[in-house]
Amino acid sequence: MQWDWQFTVEILPRMLWATVNTLMAAGIGYAIAAVLGLIFAMAQRTRFRSLTVTVREVVEFLRSTPLVLQIFFVYYVGPEYGVSLSPWVAGMIAIGLHYAAYLSEVYRGGIESVSKGQWEACTAINLSPAQAYRRIILPQALPPSVAGMGNYLISIFKDTPMLSVIGVAELMQAANAIGGQNYRYLEPYTIVGLVFLIISLFSAALIRSFENWIRRKLGMY
Amino acid sequence: MQDLSSYPLELTGPDVPMVRFMNVRKTYGDFVVLDDLNLDVAAGEMVTVIGPSGSGKTTVLRMLMTLETINGGVIYVDGKPLTHMPKNGVLVPADAKYLRKARSSIGMCFQHFNLFPHMTALENCMEGPVQVLGLSKKEARERAEELLSMVGMIEKKDQHPARLSGGQQQRVAIARALAMRPKVMLFDEVTSALDPEVIGEVTNVIKDLVTKHNLTMLMVTHQMGFARDISDRICFFFGGKIEEQNTPEELFTNPQKERTQQFLSAVKAAD
Numbered sequence: 001m002q003w004d005w006q007f008t009v010e011i012l013p014r015m016l017w018a019t020v021n022t023l024m025a026a027g028i029g030y031a032i033a034a035v036l037g038l039i040f041a042m043a044q045r046t047r048f049r050s051l052t053v054t055v056r057e058v059v060e061f062l063r064s065t066p067l068v069l070q071i072f073f074v075y076y077v078g079p080e081y082g083v084s085l086s087p088w089v090a091g092m093i094a095i096g097l098h099y100a101a102y103l104s105e106v107y108r109g110g111i112e113s114v115s116k117g118q119w120e121a122c123t124a125i126n127l128s129p130a131q132a133y134r135r136i137i138l139p140q141a142l143p144p145s146v147a148g149m150g151n152y153l154i155s156i157f158k159d160t161p162m163l164s165v166i167g168v169a170e171l172m173q174a175a176n177a178i179g180g181q182n183y184r185y186l187e188p189y190t191i192v193g194l195v196f197l198i199i200s201l202f203s204a205a206l207i208r209s210f211e212n213w214i215r216r217k218l219g220m221y
Numbered sequence: 222m223q224d225l226s227s228y229p230l231e232l233t234g235p236d237v238p239m240v241r242f243m244n245v246r247k248t249y250g251d252f253v254v255l256d257d258l259n260l261d262v263a264a265g266e267m268v269t270v271i272g273p274s275g276s277g278k279t280t281v282l283r284m285l286m287t288l289e290t291i292n293g294g295v296i297y298v299d300g301k302p303l304t305h306m307p308k309n310g311v312l313v314p315a316d317a318k319y320l321r322k323a324r325s326s327i328g329m330c331f332q333h334f335n336l337f338p339h340m341t342a343l344e345n346c347m348e349g350p351v352q353v354l355g356l357s358k359k360e361a362r363e364r365a366e367e368l369l370s371m372v373g374m375i376e377k378k379d380q381h382p383a384r385l386s387g388g389q390q391q392r393v394a395i396a397r398a399l400a401m402r403p404k405v406m407l408f409d410e411v412t413s414a415l416d417p418e419v420i421g422e423v424t425n426v427i428k429d430l431v432t433k434h435n436l437t438m439l440m441v442t443h444q445m446g447f448a449r450d451i452s453d454r455i456c457f458f459f460g461g462k463i464e465e466q467n468t469p470e471e472l473f474t475n476p477q478k479e480r481t482q483q484f485l486s487a488v489k490a491a492d
Contacts, residue, residue: 115335117331117333117335118335118337120286120288120329120335121331121335121337123287123324124286124288124327124328124329124331124335124398125349125353125397125398125401126321126324126325126353126401127348127349128321128353129317131353135348135352136337136348139339140337140338140339218338219338219340219341219381219382219383
């Protein structure tokens with residue numbers, strides 16, 4: 001089979017549109033995961049033992065079962081209990097929850113890397129726990145977390161093809177559809193691979209410079 | 222659990238001390254750190270706590286800063302209970318809200334400075350006044366600059382802690398604590414982590430505070446000469462109790478207890 005440039009050009013607009021959807025899925029999923037992950041991490045540090053244990057178990061569960069199963073579960077099992085969600089919404093919930101579990105561990109590591117002395121200094125100038133987190137602890141927990149957060153950003157991006165199983169129109173689904181209609185898989189799949197490669201490499205470089213920038217910005221050399 | 226009803230809801234009378242430890246007990250599991258501690262510190266008094274490591278001296282300061290909970294007794298600050306709060310006419314262990322209010326009259330400097338590394342010297346000193354006391358940025362800046370001048374750090378006000386020496390960081394930490402206008406200042410081995418040549422710049426700042434300001438101070442230190450110079454009273458701790466306390470003159474030249482004598486001669490030999 002020969003590479004067909006004309007076919008490539010023909011399918012390019014559709015592939016680009018799918019790329020936009022993929023980026024959107026990764027972006028929305030990551031935003032959900034980033035916020036929810038922080039809530040998971042903080043919930044595990046409260047004085048309320050039952051809350052801590054429950055969240056710990058939820059995080060373990062989410063990390064120990066396959067993402068694709070979680071996607072199926074939200075999309076196909078939900079309606080049996082009266083929760084019918086569109087593929088997009090179901091997909092974002094599943095992928096957001098799954099990665100929230102991973103990100104909560106990254107945050108937890110970052111928060112725990114801040115020395116006990118910082119908490120004591122917060123008490124000594126009488127900051128409230130919320131002020132201590134927001135002003136002192138989380139800004140210091142960020143730099144050591146950036147690398148891990150970046151890894152999961154690329155990871156979530158590479159996991160978006162799993163959303164094709166419930167019909168979200170992202171790259172993989174577009175490539176499958178194009179391939180099925182034209183009986184040509186070489187070009188669409190190659191484009192998918194290239195798009196993932198380029199965006200992943202670009203993101204990794206961006207994350208590295210962000211990490212350096214944030215360290216400089218926070219005066220931590 | 223001991224009976225809290227025997228403790229007064231607040232201290233009254235002409236000689237209310239700034240700080241009173243009343244039958245205070247602190248344990249870690251089975252290990253008794255402090256046993257039935259009774260100690261008064263008068264307003265404006267400078268009291269230094271000395272003693273071998275493990276004698277519970279740092280714990281005294283940490284309890285007063287509410288960094289440690291106590292297992293018995295009550296601590297009063299400025300006549301009001303610190304570790305407990307009045308409820309239905311008796312004292313009960315203080316909740317977080319009460320503690321936050323009660324500890325506002327206390328400031329502390331630490332052995333390892335604990336400056337906020339992501340903030341400049343100036344920002345470190347403005348953080349508490351802006352966030353906790355509700356000062357405007359302008360007011361907080363003026364107060365911070367004044368204090369940084371006092372500790373000789375105004376030229377470095379825009380530096381982050383990583384760019385400062387230990388002695389400089391400790392001076393900023395003192396300014397940060399003072400910016401909260403505490404009535405009681407606690408110094409926990411503030412020179413222990415410093416290189417010998419910069420200890421003087423920190424002790425001079427503290428000496429200045431003693432002579433020019435009417436602060437109540439409690440200090441833990443290994444610098445015996447410094448303690449002798451500036452303290453009104455020295456407490457020698459041993460095995461979780463005050464073994465002996467006296468004016469620096471008396472305690473250093475004429476210690477009464479054998480353990481005090483042993484400790485002082487051991488310290489002298491090491492010097």
